[in-house]
Amino acid sequence: ETGVTQTPRHLVMGMTNKKSLKCEQHLGHNAMYWYKQSAKKPLELMFVYNFKEQTENNSVPSRFSPECPNSSHLFLHLHTLQPEDSALYLCASSQPGTGALAKNIQYFGAGTRLSVL
Amino acid sequence: SQQGEEDPQALSIQEGENATMNCSYKTSINNLQWYRQNSGRGLVHLILIRSNEREKHSGRLRVTLDTSKKSSSLLITASRAADTASYFCATARGGETSGSRLTFGEGTQLTVNP
Numbered sequence: 004e005t006g007v008t009q010t011p012r013h014l015v016m017g018m019t020n021k022k023s024l025k026c027e028q029h030l031g032h033n034a035m036y037w038y039k040q041s042a043k044k045p046l047e048l049m050f051v052y053n054f055k056e057q058t059e060n061n062s063v064p065s066r067f068s069p070e071c072p073n074s075s076h077l078f079l080h081l082h083t084l085q086p087e088d089s090a091l092y093l094c095a096s097s098q099p100g101t102g103a104l105a106k107n108i109q110y111f112g113a114g115t116r117l118s119v120l
Numbered sequence: 121s122q123q124g125e126e127d128p129q130a131l132s133i134q135e136g137e138n139a140t141m142n143c144s145y146k147t148s149i150n151n152l153q154w155y156r157q158n159s160g161r162g163l164v165h166l167i168l169i170r171s172n173e174r175e176k177h178s179g180r181l182r183v184t185l186d187t188s189k190k191s192s193s194l195l196i197t198a199s200r201a202a203d204t205a206s207y208f209c210a211t212a213r214g215g216e217t218s219g220s221r222l223t224f225g226e227g228t229q230l231t232v233n234p
Binding site: 046 | 150151153155160161162163164165168208210212221222224225226227
């Protein structure tokens, strides 16, 4: 266990559905991330939150809507998805730091395997 | 933007052999990290090497970093079937506060045959 829990582990949804992915970390970290991992593609960073504030949105379509109510929880709300959105969605957390000594080691959840029909 | 690239894309070896994977990147970095991913699971951090370090060891893992060539290698010695996984390098940029992005490479799929 990495201390980062994602639910659900598997999700099948139609293009007109609305669903949410949940991520919870018990590591006391203040940075959280959403990544998308598609087959045969590099890991794609979607969103970054630092101290509950969104600090990066990597040109993600608006059908993906993140929410970070506190430093321990991160959600990804999904609506009107497309079949090409089918992928493994990974959440990660890290402890922010500054300067040359900062490590930014990220701890990942097991992911949610999403299939859009 | 910076992008890590691993080679080879796939590597198949016998148990007991050593496995070497390489990673190249394009911009200045604060540190470089290697992660492992078992099929369909999350990534697990293996080892970190800072930009002012040249070599680091952790158990059966040995990482080297050549900042002049912007490249790193991960060596797994005496491999085991349980080492079968995808391995990714990730770079943290220089000059930035942490809590920001890591840039991941495309990964090397390692298969260790019993």
